[in-house]
Amino acid sequence: MLTYIFVIAITAEAMSGALAAGRRNMDLFGVALIAFLTALGGGTVRDVLLGNYPVTWTQHPLYIYLTIGAGMFTMLIARFMHRLKQIFLLVDAMGLVAFTIIGCDVALRLDYATPVVIMAGITTGIFGGILRDIMCNRTPQVLRHELYASVSLLVALLYLGLRALEVNENLNLLVSFMFGLGMRLAAIRYQWSLPVFAYDNDQWED
Amino acid sequence: MLTYIFVIAITAEAMSGALAAGRRNMDLFGVALIAFLTALGGGTVRDVLLGNYPVTWTQHPLYIYLTIGAGMFTMLIARFMHRLKQIFLLVDAMGLVAFTIIGCDVALRLDYATPVVIMAGITTGIFGGILRDIMCNRTPQVLRHELYASVSLLVALLYLGLRALEVNENLNLLVSFMFGLGMRLAAIRYQWSLPVFAYDNDQWED
Amino acid sequence: MLTYIFVIAITAEAMSGALAAGRRNMDLFGVALIAFLTALGGGTVRDVLLGNYPVTWTQHPLYIYLTIGAGMFTMLIARFMHRLKQIFLLVDAMGLVAFTIIGCDVALRLDYATPVVIMAGITTGIFGGILRDIMCNRTPQVLRHELYASVSLLVALLYLGLRALEVNENLNLLVSFMFGLGMRLAAIRYQWSLPVFAYDNDQWED
Numbered sequence: 001m002l003t004y005i006f007v008i009a010i011t012a013e014a015m016s017g018a019l020a021a022g023r024r025n026m027d028l029f030g031v032a033l034i035a036f037l038t039a040l041g042g043g044t045v046r047d048v049l050l051g052n053y054p055v056t057w058t059q060h061p062l063y064i065y066l067t068i069g070a071g072m073f074t075m076l077i078a079r080f081m082h083r084l085k086q087i088f089l090l091v092d093a094m095g096l097v098a099f100t101i102i103g104c105d106v107a108l109r110l111d112y113a114t115p116v117v118i119m120a121g122i123t124t125g126i127f128g129g130i131l132r133d134i135m136c137n138r139t140p141q142v143l144r145h146e147l148y149a150s151v152s153l154l155v156a157l158l159y160l161g162l163r164a165l166e167v168n169e170n171l172n173l174l175v176s177f178m179f180g181l182g183m184r185l186a187a188i189r190y191q192w193s194l195p196v197f198a199y200d201n202d203q204w205e206d
Numbered sequence: 207m208l209t210y211i212f213v214i215a216i217t218a219e220a221m222s223g224a225l226a227a228g229r230r231n232m233d234l235f236g237v238a239l240i241a242f243l244t245a246l247g248g249g250t251v252r253d254v255l256l257g258n259y260p261v262t263w264t265q266h267p268l269y270i271y272l273t274i275g276a277g278m279f280t281m282l283i284a285r286f287m288h289r290l291k292q293i294f295l296l297v298d299a300m301g302l303v304a305f306t307i308i309g310c311d312v313a314l315r316l317d318y319a320t321p322v323v324i325m326a327g328i329t330t331g332i333f334g335g336i337l338r339d340i341m342c343n344r345t346p347q348v349l350r351h352e353l354y355a356s357v358s359l360l361v362a363l364l365y366l367g368l369r370a371l372e373v374n375e376n377l378n379l380l381v382s383f384m385f386g387l388g389m390r391l392a393a394i395r396y397q398w399s400l401p402v403f404a405y406d407n408d409q410w411e412d
Numbered sequence: 413m414l415t416y417i418f419v420i421a422i423t424a425e426a427m428s429g430a431l432a433a434g435r436r437n438m439d440l441f442g443v444a445l446i447a448f449l450t451a452l453g454g455g456t457v458r459d460v461l462l463g464n465y466p467v468t469w470t471q472h473p474l475y476i477y478l479t480i481g482a483g484m485f486t487m488l489i490a491r492f493m494h495r496l497k498q499i500f501l502l503v504d505a506m507g508l509v510a511f512t513i514i515g516c517d518v519a520l521r522l523d524y525a526t527p528v529v530i531m532a533g534i535t536t537g538i539f540g541g542i543l544r545d546i547m548c549n550r551t552p553q554v555l556r557h558e559l560y561a562s563v564s565l566l567v568a569l570l571y572l573g574l575r576a577l578e579v580n581e582n583l584n585l586l587v588s589f590m591f592g593l594g595m596r597l598a599a600i601r602y603q604w605s606l607p608v609f610a611y612d613n614d615q616w617e618d
Contacts, residue, residue: 021349022405029356030349031403044255049456051465053257054318061321075403112466115473130547135336137345139549143433143442150441197443197487199434227555228611235562236555237609250461259463260524267527281609341542343551 002098002173007066009095010039013128014067016092018074019081020136028072034135035071036064042128046103046120050110089188093151097180100125100152101159101173118156125152147187150194155180208304208379213272215301216245220273222298223338224280225287230342234278240341241277242270248334252309252326256316295394299357303386306331306358307365307379324362331358353393356400361386414510414585419478421507422451426479428504429544430486431493436548440484446547447483448476454540458515458532462522501600505563509592512537512564513571513585530568537564559599562606567592 017038021031040057047055057063074081081088103124107117126142126149133140142148159176167175186192223244227237246263253261263269280287287294309330313323332348332355339346348354365382373381392398429450433443452469459467469475486493493500515536519529538554538561545552554560571588579587598604 018403019405022403024345024350025402025404026345026349027400027402029359029400030346033349033355048254048460049467050470051467055255055257058256058318058322061319064321064325078403078405112470113473115476116470119476134340134546135346137343137549139436139438140442140547143438143445144436149445153441194439194441196437196439197430197434197490198437199431199490224609225611228609230551230556231608231610232551232555233606233608235565235606236552239555239561254460261461261463264462264524264528267525270527270531284609284611340546341552343549 002102005094005098005177006102008091009098010063010067011070012088012091012095013039014070015074015081015088016129017132018071019078020132021071022075022078024136028075031071031075032068034132035074036067037135038128038132039063039067039070040128041131042099042124042126043103045127045131046106046123049123050107050112050116050120052106052110056106090185093181093184093188096125096148096152096184097155097177099128100155100180101176104156104159114160117160118153121156121159122149122152125149125155144196146191146193147183151180151184151187154183208308211300211304211383212308214297215304216269216273217276218294218297218301219245219334220276221280221287221294222335224277225284226338226342227277228281228284234281237277237281238274240338241280242273243341244334244338245269245273245276246334247337248305248330248332249309251333251337252312252329255329256313256318256322256326258312258316262312296391299387299390299394302331302354302358302390303361303383305334306361306386307382310362310365320366323366324359327362327365328355328358331355331361350402352397352399353389357386357390357393360389414514417506417510417589418514420503421510422475422479423482424500424503424507425451425540426482427486427493427500428541430483431490432544432548433483434487434490440487443483443487444480446544447486448479449547450540450544451475451479451482452540453543454511454536454538455515457539457543458518458535461535462519462524462528462532464518464522468518502597505593505596505600508537508560508564508596509567509589511540512567512592513588516568516571526572529572530565533568533571534561534564537561537567556608558603558605559595563592563596563599566595 014035017035018031020038021034024030026034040063043056047053100121104117104121106124107120112120129142130140133142155176158179159172162172162175163169220241223241224237226244227240230236232240246269249262253259306327310323310327312330313326318326335348336346339348361382364385365378368378368381369375426447429447430443432450433446436442438446452475455468459465512533516529516533518536519532524532541554542552545554567588570591571584574584574587575581
């Protein structure tokens with residue numbers, strides 16, 4: 001099941017990357033590259049950090065075609081995308097949660113300590129979006145919006161907690177997934193957000 | 207032959223990095239670092255992605271001196287560089303093509319699948335310029351100019367195609383190189399460019 | 413001793429990251445992430461470049477808690493931080509020097525050539541600050557301020573020079589450390605800086 005969600009999720013992330021590239025007037029190639037990076041960049045950073053070679057997507061060329069294809073497709077349907085906003089946010093939320101769980105699994109398989117497993121989950125969940133924003137020369141959105149990265153953290157904690165309690169793996173997956181999805185959708189609906197740290201002291205170092 | 211072109215190419219890339227650093231009023235050290243990253247960053251990202259350790263330039267300290275030296279030298283001759291624009295564009299084009307072929311070769315040696323080989327070629331070709339632009343806080347130029355990244359893609363496709371047809375290696379090198387160089391120079395001359403995706407919907411996210 | 417300084421240094425770097433995040437109005441999570449990246453990002457980039465797996469911090473979860481905790485703490489005391497500016501600059505200078513020496517040691521242990529050892533030292537010293545600035549969408553400060561990256565270079569050269577002369581390891585550490593600290597503090601006090609390369613030719617590319 002996680003694989004299906006993963007495939008849907010990388011498609012959604014690729015589309016979000018393509019839209020961001022469009023806002024910077026990038027060409028066809030830029031759109032393809034940003035789509036790819038947004039969808040698969042988080043997992044790539046995780047693999048490189050953990051030394052998990054070969055990097056996942058290099059073993060699944062299908063993901064390359066899929067994300068680039070989704071980016072191209074987005075160029076065609078962009079003018080209708082605002083009507084799809086609700087669906088898009090739903091799929092993006094599914095992606096965030098699925099990426100997080102997959103990221104934890106990879107680090108668990110490599111026997112990393114629990115805090116590293118959590119960081120691997122979060123990295124997989126949010127770093128694609130961070131790379132997208134760096135490439136598009138804007139401050140990463142995932143660190144300023146309603147609960148997003150925090151949902152990734154909570155999902156990782158719940159998933160590892162239930163695992164420590166030896167809850168059945170499939171049940172754990174289901175519970176963690178539904179919880180994360182619910183949290184993210186509620187955060188969007190009710191505009192939950194973390195306290196913001198607004199620091200503005202120009203005397204102090206640029 | 208590819209080695210000679212490679213050496214010329216990293217020199218040219220280092221110079222382009224130094225000019226970009228100069229536009230941001232960086233100090234001597236910043237110029238050296240950006241020159242180095244622009245010239246050798248693409249190959250570094252490729253090596254890290256493919257797990258190709260040790261990273262190439264760590265085994266060739268000469269490349270470090272060469273790129274940093276080229277960056278320093280650029281500071282001295284910057285005021286005359288606009289007269290050299292034509293030569294500069296030519297050398298940069300040679301670099302793009304040579305980097306692409308070298309990148310493909312590295313991935314082929316490691317037995318990666320064809321789409322990964324192509325991505326390795328493109329990464330080597332364009333990521334130095336992308337890192338340069340990220341460090342200088344601007345949207346990557348290679349994704350917005352006349353055909354650039356696309357030339358890298360076409361060269362990779364041609365090189366792998368001729369290889370699959372078992373064309374003689376040296377002939378393949380020559381044909382792919384001349385084709386890529388011709389494409390890039392024609393793209394500059396006739397301002398060929400890819401369709402741009404201009405998306406501007408402020409209601410929608412961001 | 414280097415370990416104690418290292419711990420103090422990552423705390424200081426984490427705080428500088430948190431302040432930068434605050435200037436971009438990031439949320440709690442963004443502050444934590446930027447604090448972590450600023451403190452441990454330099455060492456991470458070094459480990460990935462050198463293929464030094466597992467990456468250091470993944471084996472010391474304490475560093476994760478420490479840097480994130482320091483970031484959170486900074487949010488609480490930010491309004492008083494301008495009074496601490498002198499202490500902060502001192503600790504940051506200690507960090508720069510300690511990071512550089514530690515980075516050289518890692519590369520030496522892996523038998524890299526001398527220029528690579530120097531690059532590893534500098535990378536460890538300055539890349540956390542570069543990642544911080546990239547994430548906060550500003551041009552890297554370390555390449556534009558009074559002597560900073562250059563101090564890292566000088567420390568690496570001195571440390572390796574004394575090592576080649578077979579000076580006692582502890583003495584070398586002490587001398588290199590005091591020299592680097594003195595240089596950096598003098599650079600701040602007397603506003604020493606490198607020549608800046610200001611290049612401004614709009615006709616030429618971009």
